[in-house]
Amino acid sequence: MSGELAVSCTKVVKTYGTDDAKVMALRGVDLEVRKGELMMLVGPSGCGKTTLISVIAGILDHDEGSCKVYERDFQHMSGREKVRYRAENIGFVFQAYNLLPALTAAENVAVPLIINGMRRQEAVDRAADLLGKVGMKDKVNSLPVQLSGGQQQRVAIARALIHNPRLIVCDEPTSALDHETGHKVMELLKSVALGDNRALVIVTHDSRIFGFADRIAKMDDGHIVQVANSPDEMEH
Amino acid sequence: MYYTALKMLMGDKSKYLGIVMGLTFASFIMTQQPAIFVGLMARTFSFMTDLSQPDVWAMDPKVQYIDDIKPIQDTELYRVRGVEGVDWAMPLYKGLLKARLENGNFQTCNVIGLDDATLIGGPPIMLEGKLEDLRKSDAVIVDIEGAAGKLARTLPNGKRVALKTGDTLELNDKRAIVVGIARTTRTFQSQPVVYTTYTRAIKYAPRERKLLSFILVKAKPGEDLPALTKRITERTGLAAYTREQFQQVTMNYYLKYTGIPINFGTAVILGFIIGAAIAGQTFYNFTLDNLKQFGVLKAMGTTNGTLLKMILLQALTVGSIGYGLGVGAASFFGYMIRDSVLAFMLPWQLLVLSGVAVTLICIFAALISIRKVMKLEPAIVFKG
Incomplete structure (x- = not known):
């Protein structure tokens, strides 16, 4: 892990709705994630975790403050630039996997490469290779419906990695999996996804995987209330 | 993608x-x-489609469509023949006459009277007999749909037998002998079509002072058809249309009034x-x-x-x-x-x-x- 910052959020504010229906999801969040770091965002439901990773991933605009990913602030990018930046630099892993059900495992993994302009066949070949590396060699041509939850999450991880992004955001990657499978998925994420120039931000409720984190940021009511270096340091 | x-x-x-x-x-x-x-x-204009020879149709100016017969005097034929640019002009009788069937029932038929000499305007396809057979005494040619359908005879056992050559009909109480069976394009009114000569057709028809329905005109080679129709109208006072124009007039009538x-x-x-x-x-x-x-x-x-x-x-x-x-x-x-x-x-x-x-x-x-x-x-x- 280097000391350089992958993500730097300063006084980030995000509000949903207007007037009486106004809800302040982020109330001036400060957060730093270093290159090569696995940062976990934890906290009760509705505390703003998902909003924060949406802002970090550039799929949600914040209202105030600054949020830089590798020194680039999404607020200062045009819509097209933002989409391009996301396509090249961000990988996503979702709670419900969000694989395209009509595509095979390899085709799903190939999607980010195709979005970035690679020819389909070349992208699918590279996807098949990567699936081999995450232990899914024999499932390359399987549809998502033919895969178990753990296998689908492996495919989703491969999809998040295939285009070699610099930041991977994961939303509850283990919540739909049993303890053993969740553990394996986290081991896989930590082994293949982390690198010196890449950072991982994981939103989770699952305390069983806190041990995989380099640092844990605890959120409550739109604030980061604590950043701990291990689960043991966390206030209860 | x-x-x-x-x-x-x-x-x-x-x-x-x-x-x-x-x-x-x-x-x-x-x-x-x-x-x-x-x-x-x-x-609605299939009768015209079957008649490919004439370039121009001349008729009473009040005619609105092909089945709207407003007869003109026979002498109009000679006036049209005298118009510059007309190669030939032939008479055509078209009218609805009642045919009496063997069982005593009556069936309305579309009777077409063709020029006696040239038989211009005859059916496009002869299935039995020849068009020239119309020159025989009391001869008529019947279309196959009418012969097998509305004009068919019913045997005592209830079976229907199509009209065939040699059978006879009564058209307005006058004898008609079937000398041929033809195939024509089905018309909008779906009446049996009976072809005969012009002279015989006007004998079948009820007595009227005017009996000529249409004058079929062939233009001389290279003649400008719209100009010819205009000339016919100017010289005779009749309405004159090219085939396409008359088809359009007929179709417009059905579009407007039905x-x-x-x-x-x-x-x-x-x-x-x-x-x-x-x-x-x-x-x-x-x-x-x-x-x-x-x-x-x-x-x-x-x-x-x-x-x-x-x-x-x-x-x-x-x-x-x-x-x-x-x-x-x-x-x-x-x-x-x-x-x-x-x-x-x-x-x-x-x-x-x-x-x-x-x-x-x-x-x-x-x-x-x-x-x-x-x-x-x-x-x-x-x-x-």
Whole structure:
């Protein structure tokens, strides 16, 4: 892990709705994630975790403050630039996997490469290779419906990695999996996804995987209330 | 991404089939109903279609369509023959006369009287006998549809036997002997067609001072037909039309004074609306069901432009398939009824029109879906 910052959020504010229906999801969040770091965002439901990773991933605009990913602030990018930046630099892993059900495992993994302009066949070949590396060699041509939850999450991880992004955001990657499978998925994420120039931000409720984190940021009511270096340091 | 779009489209088979079926139905209705309409309209002037020789038809100026007979004096024929640019002009009698059948019933027939010398205006295809046989005493030629249908004899055992050469008819209490059976294009009124000579036809017809229905005119080679029709009108006071003009006049009458266009137009518009509703709704539902997938693609960096093209491709794909199936089904319908009394004509213009209509439905279906996807927040992907 280097000391350089992958993500730097300063006084980030995000509000949903207007007037009486106004809800302040982020109330001036400060957060730093270093290159090569696995940062976990934890906290009760509705505390703003998902909003924060949406802002970090550039799929949600914040209202105030600054949020830089590798020194680039999404607020200062045009819509097209933002989409391009996301396509090249961000990988996503979702709670419900969000694989395209009509595509095979390899085709799903190939999607980010195709979005970035690679020819389909070349992208699918590279996807098949990567699936081999995450232990899914024999499932390359399987549809998502033919895969178990753990296998689908492996495919989703491969999809998040295939285009070699610099930041991977994961939303509850283990919540739909049993303890053993969740553990394996986290081991896989930590082994293949982390690198010196890449950072991982994981939103989770699952305390069983806190041990995989380099640092844990605890959120409550739109604030980061604590950043701990291990689960043991966390206030209860 | 287009491959992904097509796989997304065909991945949900029930929805995919639903959209295709909706468009097939719309395409079928929007092709089949107008084809019947065009077939019916073509029948209004089919008698003219069968008469290919004359270039110009001259008649009483008050005639509104081919079956609207307003007889003129025989002497008008000689006046027309005297007009510059006329190669030849022949008389034609056309009238509805009652034929008495063997069982005592009466059947109205469309009696055509041809010029005695040249027999110009005769049936296009002779199935039995020869056109020249009309020169025999009391001779008539009957069309096959009439001979086998309304003029057929009923045997004591109830079996119907088609009229054949050698059989006799009574036309207005006068004997007529069938000397031939012809095939003619079915007319709008579907009456049996009986051909005979002009002289004999006016004997069959009730006594009137004027009996000449039309004057068939052949222009001299190289003659400008619209100019000739104008000249005939100026010199004789008769109405004169080229064949195409008279077909148009006849068709216009049916379009203006009958409910046929409204009836068929209603069916076509209903087909369009129902097709648009089914296809639009199903396609919109399909997009809603796939909204999260579009959100995932959007989050991963797919531009709105690419998503728009993906949805258009999906809509145009189902449109093309639905159009092909619908037009194919309409053509098959036309093929199956080719020997029946039903009218059906499928010109290329109709295929283009229904294609345009199906494309409009697809664009409509795509637009309502595109709007939803364009406004989609990619952050939806993080909602459980």
